[in-house]
Amino acid sequence: MHIDRRAFLATLGSAAVVEAMSSEARADALEHYLIAQLDKAPAAKTSDVRSGTGALFGGPSPSGVRVPLAALAPMPDQPTLVDFLRLRGTPGIGNHILQSAGDALKKGEPDETVLACLLHDFVLNLMKPDHGWWGAQMMEPYVSEKVSWAIRHHQALRFYADSSVGYEYPELYVRIFGKDYAPAPYIKSTYEYARKHKWYMDARMITVHDLYAFEPGVKVSIEPFLDIIGRHFRQPKEGLGFDGSPVAHMWRTLNYPNNPL
Ligand SMILES: [Fe+2]
Numbered sequence: 001m002h003i004d005r006r007a008f009l010a011t012l013g014s015a016a017v018v019e020a021m022s023s024e025a026r027a028d029a030l031e032h033y034l035i036a037q038l039d040k041a042p043a044a045k046t047s048d049v050r051s052g053t054g055a056l057f058g059g060p061s062p063s064g065v066r067v068p069l070a071a072l073a074p075m076p077d078q079p080t081l082v083d084f085l086r087l088r089g090t091p092g093i094g095n096h097i098l099q100s101a102g103d104a105l106k107k108g109e110p111d112e113t114v115l116a117c118l119l120h121d122f123v124l125n126l127m128k129p130d131h132g133w134w135g136a137q138m139m140e141p142y143v144s145e146k147v148s149w150a151i152r153h154h155q156a157l158r159f160y161a162d163s164s165v166g167y168e169y170p171e172l173y174v175r176i177f178g179k180d181y182a183p184a185p186y187i188k189s190t191y192e193y194a195r196k197h198k199w200y201m202d203a204r205m206i207t208v209h210d211l212y213a214f215e216p217g218v219k220v221s222i223e224p225f226l227d228i229i230g231r232h233f234r235q236p237k238e239g240l241g242f243d244g245s246p247v248a249h250m251w252r253t254l255n256y257p258n259n260p261l
């Protein structure tokens with residue numbers, strides 16, 4: 001996908017504002033900017049909502065694009081992962097994760113990598129800061145330890161090149177943000193830990209397929225992933241949000257995003 005550097009930087013504000021942003025915030029801004037290009041929503045001023053607000057709640061991308069808040073379809077009494085993907089995902093994020101999983105499937109990745117790609121950014125509908133950690137936690141009771149580990153660590157790995165798999169995202173960051181680009185210390189130490197881990201490549205491949213998942217106009221159906229979800233996502237019979245798991249509230253919050261308390 002072509003990135004208009006000037007247009008992107010303009011979405012962030014003045015040079016002083018960009019200068020004051022941490023590297024992590026800038027990188028997140030870029031990811032959200034790219035996802036926003038997949039949304040067909042009109043631009044809107046969003047100064048009344050913090051940037052970290054999840055997309056389902058009207059949270060803006062840094063480009064100022066917000067998905068208009070339309071009425072939500074009712075959820076089934078025992079909602080499944082697929083119900084959440086279909087009924088509580090916003091279009092830009094949904095498109096992005098389906099495209100990344102589609103790329104993984106097309107390239108013959110193992111089931112768990114395809115699943116990790118499919119789930120890696122879903123949590124952006126709920127919460128944006130530290131989305132790797134939030135996203136992993138949300139999925140943890142229902143997927144293998146390896147899949148949640150990969151989701152958690154993709155956030156840090158995307159800042160660091162790995163030529164063995166052709167991952168050059170950091171080069172893109174250098175082009176956009178300049179040579180002084182440096183991830184926050186907690187991201188760096190997480191990367192250093194993950195780099196030596198036996199599941200490093202599982203997280204790394206999320207970042208690789210991420211590169212092919214910002215194509216406007218490309219729609220990927222969820223159908224090809226239903227078997228993989230069935231085999232590798234432990235759908236609770238009570239429904240997500242109602243199974244008493246430590247993360248049930250996260251699913252309920254997406255189910256009932258208008259509850260006042
Ligand atoms: Fe991500």
Ligand SMILES: [Fe+2]
Nearest residue numbers: 096120121210
């Ligand atoms: Fe992503």
